[in-house]
Amino acid sequence: MITIIGAGPAGSYLAYLLAKKGKDVALIEEHSKIGNPVQCTGIVTGSIEKFVKLKNSVVANKLNKVIITSKNNKTDAKVDEIVLFRDKFDQYISDLAKNQGVKILTTHKFMDIKNKNTIRVKDKKNNKIKTIKSDSIIGADGPSSSVARYISKNQKSRFYIGMQAKVKLKANQNEFETYFGNSFPNFFGWAVPESQDTVRLGLASLTNTKHYFYDFLKKRTGKTKILKWESGIIPIYNPKKIIQRNNIYLIGDAAAQVKATTGGGIIPSFKAANTLCDSIINKKNYNKEFQKQSGKELLLHLRIRSILNNFSDKNYDHLLKLMNQKKVKKTLEKYDRDTPIQLILNLLMKEPRFLLFAKKFKGFF
Ligand SMILES: Cc1cc2nc3c(=O)[nH]c(=O)nc-3n(C[C@H](O)[C@H](O)[C@H](O)COP(=O)(O)OP(=O)(O)OC[C@H]3O[C@@H](n4cnc5c(N)ncnc54)[C@H](O)[C@@H]3O)c2cc1C
Structure with missing residues (x-):
């Protein structure tokens, strides 16, 4: 039995791959509804289709142009980007896993690991503790991973704080905007339309995020109605991070497998899922294999x-x-x-x- 904690894109996609190879897989998710709450802009490049064929209902919008703005300059470039409905996308990937025979336990929270291969989870509906025996345990439990402490107690992660709101704003539906400079320190701001009158507006920074965000919101929209908050933290890639110890593995945000240039973590986590699936099936060292397959690219993003x-x-x-x-x-x-x-x-x-x-x-x- 392989147990994966977290039914975000990383956990569900890995579960799907392992089940396709004939493995017995359980997927544990603490929320009652997979994909909620949304804490993401949901932009991916067309490369996502190298991993999964998207169905129309998970695609909110398609973008063919980015407008890049600095304090006194502007340029644009043609792009091929997809804006996902993250909640529907996450549900879709978990359905792929389910259809391959993965057992999904929602409303179950990972508690701890006993004796190397026994996981304790709490059923949040009745507060009962259950135990699951597993040959392999995978932490796909996001940026504040609880499984990570079983890999190393001393590996502290660093994060960007991402603040994003869905707002009512007229937009050219196929173009998105990015903003760089002193008003967006250490990262950038974005305005991504999901339709002609709804935009996902956000920025990330290391400190004072609230101040920069409200300043941006005011300048970009005047006074507008916030429809929904979709904020969260974005882990910063650390090339030295240990992501496997014995039968315990980390993937996705739990492993900080995120592009430091853009904060994008969906495609890197899918790439890592292929590496981890292969490492488990063929008994390879995942720390080394991940470095071989993705390390150099993520390091380049970090340097940029x-x-x-x-x-x-x-x-x-x-x-x-x-x-x-x-x-x-x-x-x-x-x-x-x-x-x-x-x-x-x-x-x-x-x-x-x-x-x-x-x-x-x-x-x-
Ligand atoms: C503001 C913002 C904007 C972003 N925009 C983009 C973007 O445009 N494109 C992009 O590619 N990436 C973006 N990202 C990053 C992207 O959201 C993450 O990289 C991605 O969600 C990582 O997927 P994951 O499956 O590793 O983790 P998550 O999506 O965080 O999933 C982890 C899952 O584990 C569950 N879980 C956690 N703890 C437990 C527990 N103890 N027991 C059981 N279940 C548990 C959670 O409920 C969750 O379902 C953005 C992030 C932020 C914050």
């Missing part, structure tokens, strides 16, 4: 983030000016952010002045 975090408004203005060239736009259109190594190498070939920003990449490629 650390460069951007030192950018002033003037640096961003200059970067956007370089990005506004036809040859650069063409390259940006060709590679998405899920293939960052190819994207950067091609950008540097087309526009060597990007090297001005890239001293920290020395020795990377």
Whole structure:
């Protein structure tokens, strides 16, 4: 028996893959309804379809253009992005798992692990404690993972605080906006339409997030009605994080498998699920396999983030000016952010002045 804690995208997708390989899998979720509460913008690149074929009902919108704004500059680029209804998407992935025979226990909260292979869960409907014997235990329990403490007590995670609200706002439905500079320190702001009059507006930062968010909300929308809060924390990738100890594994946000440039964690967690499924089936070392398959890419995102975090408004203005060239736009259109190594190498070939920003990449490629 393999037990996975957390029926977010990482846990459900891994459960689906393992069950497809004939494994007996239980998926434990503390909420009564999978996919709720939503704490995500739900943007993914078209690469998601390399992992799962999406059905129309999980897609809120499709985006073909991004408008990138700095203090005194603006540019745009063609994109191929999908905006998901995260609640419906999570339910869809868990249905894929269920149809492969995965046993899903909702309203069950992971409590602790006893004697290496016995998990205790609490049935929140009646507060009864149940035990489940498992050969493998997987923590797919999100950024504040409780399973992570059984891998190491000393691995402290770092987080961005993401504040997002769904607001009433007229929008060009197929375009989304990103905002960079001193008003969005250490990360960026976004306005992502889910329809012509509903936008997911948010930003993330390391500190004072509330202050920056309300400032952004006021400037971008004037006074508008907040329909729903969808805030949450975004773990910062740590290349040294241990994600397997004996029969206990971490995946998704629990393993901080998130792109530090964008905060996107859905596609990296699907990639990691394939690696973990293969590691369990073929008895490979998941720590090493994950580094081999995804480590370099996520490290590149982290390096780009650390460069951007030192950018002033003037640096961003200059970067956007370089990005506004036809040859650069063409390259940006060709590679998405899920293939960052190819994207950067091609950008540097087309526009060597990007090297001005890239001293920290020395020795990377
Ligand atoms: C504001 C914001 C915007 C974002 N926007 C994007 C975006 O546009 N695109 C993108 O790709 N990513 C985005 N992300 C990141 C993305 O949401 C995460 O990377 C993704 O949800 C990770 O999936 P997961 O399955 O690892 O964890 P989660 O989605 O957090 O799922 C974990 C599951 O475990 C359950 N759980 C937790 N503890 C227990 C327990 N003790 N017992 C039982 N169950 C438990 C939870 O209820 C939950 O269902 C955003 C994040 C934030 C905060």
